[in-house]
Amino acid sequence: MRINFIYSGLAFSLAVFLFTGLLHAQQIVTPRGIDWATFLQQHDLVWTGIVPDYYSGAIMGNGLLGNNIYKEGEAYKFHIGRVDVTEGRMPADKSQYRNLYHGARLPIGYFLMKPVGAPLSENMRLNLWDATTTGNIITDKGKISFKSYVHATRDIIVLETDTEGEENGFQWDWNALKAISPRYTFGNKDYPQEYIDNPNPDVKIYTDGEYKLSVQNLLGGKSYIVAWHEIKEGNSRRIFITISQEQTEKQAIDKAKKTIRDAIKESPVALESSHKQWWHAYYPSSFVSFGNSKMESFYWIQQYKLGCITRPDKYIIDLQGPWAMEKTPWPAIWMNLNVQLTYSPLFTANRAEMSEPLWKSLNDNLQNLAENTSVNEWQEDAIVMGRSTSYHLLSPLKADMEDKMLYETGNLTWILYYYYEYCVYLQDENELLEKFYPLLKKSIAYYTHIKEKREDGKYHLPETASPEYKSARDCNYDLSLLRWGLNTLLKINTTYKLGDVKVPEWKDFIDNLVDYPVDPEKGYMIGENVNLTGSHRHYSHLLMVYPLHMVNWEQPENRELISKSISHWQSMPDYLQGYSFTGSSSMYSMMGDGQKAVAQLQKLIDKYIRPNTLYRETGPVIETPLAGAASLQELFLQSWGGKIRVFPAVPENWAQASFINFRAEGAFLVSASRYKGKTVFIQIESEKGGECRVQTYMNTDNLRVQQAKGAKTDFSVIDKAKGLISISTRKGDIIQLTDETLDTIIPKPVKHPKEECNPYGYKR
Template identity: 25%
Template sequence: MYRTTVLKTSFLILNICGSLSVNAQQPKLPESAYNLILKAPVSTWDEALPLGNGLMGGLLWGEQNTIRLSLDRGDLWDERTHGEKEWWKKYTYQKGADMIAKGEFKTVGSWWDEAYHGVSPTKLPGGRIELKFPVKELVKDFELMEATAEGIARFNSGAVLNTFYSATDPVALLSIKGTVPDAVQLFSPMDVFRKNTKGDGGPSSGGSVSKLGYPEAIKGKSANAEWYIQEAADGLKYCVYIDTKKNGNETLIALTITSTTDSKDPLALARQRCTAALNKGYQAMRKPHVKWWKEFWEKSSVSVPDTAVQKQYNLVQYFYGAASRLKAPPMPLQGVWTADNGTLPPWKGDYHNDLNTQMTYIAYQQSGRYDEGASYLNFLWERRTFFQDFARDFYGTSGLACPGVMSYSGQPLGGWGQYSMSPSMSAWSAHLFYLHWLYTADDAFLKEKAYPWSSDVGECMLGLLKKDSNGLLKLPLSSSPEIFDDSPKAWLQPNSNYDLMSIKMLFLSLKEMAEEMGKPADAKKWAAAALALGDFHTKADGTLLLDAKYELTSSHRHLSNIIGIYPFNLITSEGNKKDQQMIEASTKSWDKLGTRSWVGYTFSWMSCLRARVGDGEAAVKNLDIFVKAFVLRNGFHVNGDQTKSGYSGFTYRPFTLEGNFLASQAVHEMLLQSWSATPGDVHTGVIRVFPAMPKKWADASFTNLRAEGGFMVSAVRKNNKTTSFSISAAKSGKLRIKDNFDGRAPKWNLKGITKAGDVYEVTLNKGQKLVASFN
């Protein structure tokens, strides 16, 4: 059964008020001009309007006189292991290391890769609803009303279908006015498979749903309702239920998905939920839903002078509200929008911890979507017992480790062993706990979750790391995600720069958290471990290598060897001369290698990285390419270049979400940064207002973005100059602000501001606000 422990933050939301222009700002609800509008026909599920409430998701699409709503629920999973059950207990990390040392690469590959070749474990689709209207009724367009999270389908006749997935109840409602559907049909995934004529989904798909071997769904009907109950695996049954009611000239449809994790009788529960929703009616159900979304949007907002980027930013923030909630499963590769074409989702719709989960949850901190981000942190926290068992059984250590590729329950799925079974993926996941603490300044979260979970990862790493002849800590095996694919060459010389950077960032963050908690012995231990990892591997000119031996010599999709620049701030533009050399040489090397083997997320990740080092022009260039070439018309990120313009050699279209969230974060990185140039030292973050602005973004603003240390920041920029900003404190402490104001001195509303070098400093009390303006 799925259980959740609500992760609470004590972040103080402060209203900004005052006389200066910046203080008149309030976060804006998304303007209707930026709504997602799709002209009909929409003939494929992955170009549909995305709707959801975290637990359930829906895709609205169709053509001619047919409207479809594809159905999904986040915890519908088939957890059956392919091959030997709990294979990781037999084919352990140390056995793999021993075999690789002997050159037995194929043997290890068969151990760790074979499990992924099965149909399951996999995320499951939920089928669809099809509404057939009179032949004369032709759908004209679809619109996503982002401010209220409603989908609309309009007909040429003037008839309208409105729908929303309730933000407060586990149901969805459809209201149809101006016409009446001739038929409302419910299709199970196997029904969809039989209707589909496009094969088994291509190379990234898990194959057709028929391969699951499930019995036919049990279908039922009553006067106004229709349902099916699908028996899945391991005792799971789920019920998809729709009920219809006529209210004058309105046809009202309620739908829900229940399962045996909710009730022993999912059909009775589904009937109860839909009946209650229909009795309340569309408008009564809509009222709390709209209130929830209003509060969601009022957390923060940004405004940039680029329509395509603004639309993508708004849409991606909407994704957090639609697909990630405290009491619901976090987003896997496709969130709550699993493939609806008779196939299983690309890459099993799983949780990839070598990039995808970390980058999907990289953009919530600055926008203040803490509850939405906590969905993933709670998920990791609740599975810590299994992860502790996995560390013991597979790695032979204490502490915990989350598999590099895992199912909803947390079990390892296998795959290319170089990353699917890599321990350093857990260090990268721990980084999200650290960031959550930095941005919320929530001491309870630090004590109760961030430090316990992350320090357990640290103990696992210490259990694996052994000193070499030079006294440096080394892993038994090392790799750099997806570099050299699954070839023997992919086993790099320990430690690869990726492993080195991931683990060093972990140890430094643990040092910082331990110091904040008053644990000097722990802080000393983690600091010593970070130092004992040694320096990064570079060429003489500073170019970051893959490991001590290999250089990246061809274009690649994963920025793993330069991860120390972003998202980790181990190598910074404000660092020493060596840092500057590494940044300059490594970015030049990546530019020279070209983008032939990049995918969509590479462009949005590179945009973040270039913004982090202050290169706004390169940041916006990469972001523009992403928005232009690597999203479908509904905004979904697809891995290949859809324009076939030569941006990438990949032109396929498997849909995953991490590229979208990286694009949203790239906007944040251009508008506001607050990282410390000395990670591991407590309270050394510096706020940088508009740190990487391209010239074409001459006018921009943001309201209530968050900064490390629990600060809330708003700012306005006009004619390529910052005109005003304000910063509010969630807790008492020192505030540091980078002077990047082109020689102009701010006019402050408070006294006591000092300057050390190019950084302004002031101590603020909890709830106090600093306001600056420029003449």
């Protein structure tokens, strides 16, 4: 039957089939069945005033270029950026290379829209579905209405305005920012003197025919150009902006002009339509609706941001995305938590392809990863990664470095954990064996070079850093990642019968590896003789619990240890930051405690998330809100340890919940819905075939398992209490699970009150 209802104050209808028992053969659930424009409208960012705050601006991007709209004085700032504009220098002595200066991400600049009159009121709305910002500025001299977007597939930023009264004469001014590391501008004193003594030349700004050009030549060799062109028709203006970067100034100018010329050839409607087309295809990769409207808005804005900050053919995501600031201590790519958390929500959201720039970069920069070992003899078989880097991944580590807090040996292995997820979520055996496996083998080889065998007959690790806290021997950060890496190498060898000659060595290593250092009262320690005695924002000592799940809640013997470790960590809140709450939320979800998991996310959202959902720790750091999206996913779907868990940690007060096409290990796409606190529908699409173990939490006595086309499917019950079953699938199977005693309701949006919608943006 067809049901009409009021959804967040907006009248629309959804085709919802309510019946008991067998689903109709044609009723295959896909995200395409969602009214996306209406659904996302309630999550648009809305401003009833525009303020002078980077973290309150309207952010747009296409994986390369970005634009952030906010206020400056009585003018309106269009702060633009390009993600790959970096310093690109290399000192004569390569050992003196400093990522935060020689490889720093550089700010570009901003345009100012200066009204003729004094602003009286203003408003703005970022339409998520169309990835377009519209706004109105009312002054004592008239009105400026504007629309802006960063084109999804062209390297062009578009601004269109219509004016009333004297505002037809508003000014449009360019302000170039100095090409110098934002870490130096921020005030840090750790700069190399030669970097400051050899500044980049000043920018050149001039008119070239119908184009305005801002030309910056870098000492590193490249040139980047900001070019813009304006078309005036009566009270309307169209401004086209691009940023190009090439090896020479002439090449950059030619590229910028061509980019603008090609955009102008299209009509305004056609240009905007091609932009929207990409975004309208992007969102329906998956769908989810939560029982909390603000968390739902937060989640979907993160999906929007992912489409702004990366694409399959672009670059590794750094800490700022395409919205570079002129003052921040973090103008690089951070590898000891930030990259890992940034990419964590992509796989379940069925957007795994968006992570490909990271994996490509690892494989393309293998020589630099080897040179990071800083020992010539190790470079033949080992790779490693320091704390921060640029796109070339050069970040050396020295085992004898004086400051052991810089000796973070586990960073690359942690990144490879997410590369492994990419492979197993897609069930891409070629990628796993030909690219991932050699990288993991070399990453673990670094540990074989530094391991120590003591009198107890066990292998130990020397003093290494536990990020954000202290260094220690037998650091749990490294022991967790080393165990995972060794187990994974052995598992791949067994599964694919590789017969690697290193297998006996790996077995010996893991069989004789020292246990995790544990305090009987407080749980997991930082490392040998180093306890957690003060507030620690990072969960570097708890990776074996999350995200690696090697120590988990399904092991009854470990539950007390897990509980006391998390409680002790969270009991000292002074230095906890946003990702302290995403990490603990995910751990509580692993424990099946949805109430605590959501409570931690509520702390994140209430205290740390800014009006446009960006996040700040001294400067912009992009990872934490994205990690929050992963934590929200884990309330509804978890996929680890060889099985899929459907709705493992839904809080009791979320009686209705649903998702469509969340991706799980084994290349399974899972859809499910809950109604009145019970799971009433699960759909599993098998892209590659194979055994599917799914923990349904449903009554297996009443469980009907069938092909979407109607044929009954055999299954075996593994754990009746948890509704854990095993289904043998063939490639292309779409299998649906229902409870014969309950109404089957397919996934659909949760209805939220109108007053709870559009919580982000800025409200006066």
